[in-house]
Amino acid sequence: MNYPMIRYVLAWVLRVEGAIMALPCLIALVFHEQTGFAFLLCMLICLTIGFAGTARRPRETEIYTKDGMVAVSLAWLVLSLFGALPFVMTGEIPNYVDALFEIISGFTTTGASIVSDVEALSHATRFWRSFSHWIGGMGVLVFILMMFPVRSGSQMNLMKAESPGYNVSKFVPHVRDTAKILYRIYLVMTIVQILILLASGMYWFDALCITFGSAGTGGFGVLNDSCASYTPFQQVVTSVFMIAFGVNFSFYYLLTTRRARDAFRMEEVRAYLGIILAAIVIISFDTLRMYASAGECVRAALFQVASIITTTGYSTTNFDLWPSLSKEVLLLLMCIGACAGSTGGGLKVSRILIFLRAAKRGIRSYVHPHNVMKVRMDGEPVSEEQVGSVYIFLILYVFVFALSVLVVSVDGFSFGTNFSAVAATLNNIGPGLEVVGPMSNFSTYGYLSKAVLMFDMLAGRLELFPVLVMLNPDVWTKGANKGRKRARGRLRASRVAA
Template sequence: MNYAIVKSIIGRVLHFEAAFMMLPCVTAVIYKEESGWSFFFTALVCVLLGSLLTRKAPKNSVFYVKEGFVSVALSWIVLSIMGSIPFLVGGVITNPIDALFETVSGFTTTGASILTDVEILPKCMLMWRSFTHWIGGMGVLVFLLSFMHAHGSGSHMNLMKAESPGPSVSKLKPTVQSTAKVLYMIYIFLTFLEIILLLLGGMPLFDTLTTSFGTAGTGGFGIKNDSLGGYSPYIQVVVTVFMILFGINFSAFFLILCKKFTQAFRMEEVRCYLGIILATTVFITFNIRNLYGSFGEALRHAAFQVGSIITTTGYATTDFNTWPEVSRTILVLLMFVGACAGSTGGGIKVSRFVILIKTIKKELHTLLHPRSVRKLKMDGHTLEHEVVRATNVFLIAYVLVFAFSVFLIGFDNFDMITNFTAVASTLNNIGPGLELVGPTQNFSIFSNGAKLVLTFDMLAGRLELFPMLLLFVRDTWKRY
């Protein structure tokens, strides 16, 4: 392990976090809130610690996959710990584990909360909660890659692979640094476009910013106790559209920018993703139509919740915990499917399910025709064996982590649906589950031990499991 480079990266992340905290500081000044000083204090601590970690340039430029994964995992842990300090210092949350849970939920774009009444929070705290979604949506290390110089061959790609969601990571431009810049340009443009459309709908500026940050990062922290239920149908429709857009693989947007429209719309994952949304929305609409005043209202709520769950955003316009069992079941299944690879969404990812289905079809064909040779293809390209192997290993690790987490939080003696959907919502970075953790409830019911398990699940889910799991492997920490 090259500890010097890992320390250097963590130090740079702390410097960026200090800069990010200026937004809630400005918010506190605008609204004349005393609790804003907690962000200024924390920013100073971040600058100090970051300077201590980066004061010496690494002598050894060796930077392998191991350094990439460990740097990302530790950076997210440190980012979350420091990000939780304003909640504690400002007196908004008194329990350190609760503060950590809330912050991790923000950065991992989960949206699960331990707060029972968010409307009493100062504006600067609400801004920070939502802004953590935007920071974590594309990835803080991806943002860092836009500015930092490489530490040896392949260092940028090793960092991007560790933080970017999906079974494989490819460059949109000749260098990883330029790819990171393109990703953030698309991210910022879509965020800005949503802000404009929400303002045109009469939404207040503060509400617009926090809602757009949550939508862009597919996070889900609301600034109202009823999430987005109290806003106009126009606002809800705009948010629905942008949740779905941010769940699409950003490579498709890049292809559209390059005027390669045919290639963009031929992406199998994107077509499957949109097909799933369309099919489940239609089914749920007909299933819940009697619960609402009109078919149009039922369609709006169905489309919103399908978009919110499959993209793992977690916003709500209605209490879907009261929907018929088949509709609730569909939403739980969508929790696992998730959005596209290369998007800001969580979950297992549509691409992995596409690869899995193709693998099953190939295996069935081989059983019928043992001598045949059949290659797996996606978007017209042959799938490398390494991608298929990695997908299978990921699913095995996912099932094991999921099962063990359900077992551990079971000691709190809540019902199975609550425990199962609590783990599903945190490991898939969604937010609300069912029953005691439904859209009108929160996660404050769990013990500190269970919250730590769910906090780990949020981090593991956002970082695709392996960066977090590697921290528990002894060989990871061996020096070169």
């Protein structure tokens, strides 16, 4: 592995993290809060280490697939380790494990929290929690790629390791330009939502934080009741934008390049919207008797379906009190997730479609064994390699899910609590059911369970492969052996020259 380049990537991550910590410092200044000094100190620490690590660029800048996966996994870990420091330094989350859980939940856009009283936190801390969603939504390395001085192949390997979906493609020939397009769309949509919420009368601080959570499909609110206190119009606006940020960003790129026909031909987007509509109809009929009017019922169903399928995690009602059918629909949406190439989590609609079509092909092959049948998406054949990667992902997903449920069961909670806790973290959703429901939090879990759930949040955000590759001992052993061999070769060469 190219260890110098991996260290260089991590140093760049710290530079970016240090720079964005200036924002909570500014918020603390606006509200005259002492917590700003903690963020300022953390900012200086990150910038000092970051600039020291990037002062000298490595001679070999190539990053191969394996290096990209390890670099991305370590980058998110380093981002979280330093991002948790302000919580501890301010004393608002004094336990570092809890602080780490909170910030990992933030950066991975999960929204699972250990904080019981959100409104007791300072404005700077609440802003940092919410802004971590916005940074993690599109991905910190996607942002860095806009200015990263490495070869194009290396950039693509980093982007593939961080970006969600079964297949990552470039909009334009240069990866750096692709990153700029993604962030331009992301930024414009964010600004539009902020402006609409401000025009609706929402307080500017709430408008910023709620938008950051909607854009990153996170779920940290600034009020104890999440979004229940906001007006019906503000809830509908938030619902619409949550759904919009769960759409594959290729859809928006096609729209901006005047290829609307190609955009609306995307089968994943059509299936995603169809699933949302079906879920809203089912839940509305199932919960109609629980609400004063049909309009209120549909609005609640719309908000929760949008929040869960996009893995945002906001809530306007305690859906843990809904009938079993509605809760099972939400559990199903937790696993399905949003579109590939969006800021949402979950298995992704595209993977579900490919899996179902591959299963259909397998059944048909028994009836027509000599026919050559291809799995297709948007009219184009999906390669067997991509179909195979979907199978592998689903197998790993089930294995990690089952093992996680088994380990967190040591805390003695019910199966429903443990199952939904793992579903909520592995799919980057936030709230689960029962003990970890929308009106509760994850603080009651022990350290071992929190460690497992933190792993699930990181693995879910990075879609398993990068994290599992990083944990493979062969990656480090073989890399170290190659490094030692190169060192010995250089030593022998220098002796011959002497």
